[in-house]
Amino acid sequence: MLLQVLGTAAGGGIPQWNCACPGCSGARAHCSRRRRHASLAVRTDEGRWYLVNATPDIGDQIEAHPVLHPGPGPRRTPVAGVVLTDAELDHTLGIWRLREARGLEILATPPVRRALDERLRLSEALTPYTDLTWRELECRGARPLDPAGPASGLRISAVPVSGKRPRYAAGAPAHEAWVVALRLYDPAAGTCALYAPAVAEWSEELHRAAAEADCVIVDGTFWDDEEPRRTGISTRTATGMGHLPVDGPRGTAAVLATLSARCLYTHLNNTNPLVDPAAPQHKRLARLGVEVADDGMVIEL
């Protein structure tokens, strides 16, 4: 299994266009600290990739990685489709950018698809431009990620991790699968990856999936639960915003330290001290054997 990390930042990216906090200012001063919106490309066959989430950065994420470049035909692209972990604008706006494709597959859970179609009119708006094909991203039962790929190819299933709706769909009905983690299984290699850029609760089901995985890439939005209140970006705690913090009694770092998988944090908010490479928090994680994912990282399992 081949995973290409395309971005590792939470909503807004780092730096965020209207933010002069230390994390964003640091990224303006040192371009190596820039992080694009959290995203991943997953190879399903030679020259065929699915994107996990379609961020507003999608055009530049594709340009930054030659394996995703088009060719040799003038309009042939290795981007076969998009898998959505939720319906947040920062994970879906990029779909509109892909409308120049001949066709595009989107895998999403039912509430995510409904939010995009009913609240943002995605299918209606894009049908005049391209052929959209929706496929249901199913919780629990693993299915082939790429129907056109090899029979022995990657299989995907979802694990519900939060019932949090995007703000633009606040009035939509409750559903367990508003936010999911993705479980990618490679039958040929016998390896498994878990991608969970937003985790509101560390459920038993999620723990089982993490315990079985060889690689876990997980929500590192906030370092601690008070960070959003302390930095003034919200009146809620991290957990209240749908993101388990890294550190502290409800934090994920202690749990990840017990897993045998390679564990990496992604989806870092600009307020997270981890965005500064000199922050002492990096040593804390290193001692636990946990990493921070970087834009451009390649993971082979």
Place this chain on the structure above:
Amino acid sequence: MLLQVLGTAAGGGIPQWNCACPGCSGARAHCSRRRRHASLAVRTDEGRWYLVNATPDIGDQIEAHPVLHPGPGPRRTPVAGVVLTDAELDHTLGIWRLREARGLEILATPPVRRALDERLRLSEALTPYTDLTWRELECRGARPLDPAGPASGLRISAVPVSGKRPRYAAGAPAHEAWVVALRLYDPAAGTCALYAPAVAEWSEELHRAAAEADCVIVDGTFWDDEEPRRTGISTRTATGMGHLPVDGPRGTAAVLATLSARCLYTHLNNTNPLVDPAAPQHKRLARLGVEVADDGMVIEL
């Protein structure tokens, strides 16, 4: 008057994520040939700017220009608002990216606002994130561009240039102001700029506005009328797609050559030979005294 050119490419940018045509491949091989989606920033006061169109590149366009960076307060931004020349996705998707702002003003003609609100649900989707304020962009009668700017500040009016609707709003009612050129007038300096990234017809009214301007930045999407058919990107001609070509009997180059204004082309498509700096077409334009705008160019009038 101070204008900052943020981008100079037609829809998709150069390179476009799924395109391996010579123009896009050339831009992948030579990063100086990259062009972001056509956009402009207009200064209305010290540290206060309006963006002309909100492209999908908007985050990176802001990052690329320190005058648009936030600060000194943690969430203070010099970006005061957005003026739309039409409702095309490539000129409007960036609005969703600006939702982290405390508030945002959008100037648009009535059909453009209706398309965004009724077809794409813009206001409904973004109201939970920020305070959107719509102002009507009026044809003919010049009004202050920035109500919070100095009384002697820039004035703006629009000139209808096309009734072409975006594909996602194909069924919407006809209106003369689906696509407009912007006329910016600086009473303090007595100078005038005309920005027209899409021109379907060179009307008498547009010609009058161009003749009065000190600087004209105009639709250079296609070099000649047959280009879209010859390159296989469309079954229609340039004119049929709502863009007067640069060259030929219906082309704009000959008209621009008669004007006293400084004239520049923008909104170049990836099929346009002008995207190659070695193309002989550059000499043709130079002989006519007409320029091709570049990303990052500053124009002071």
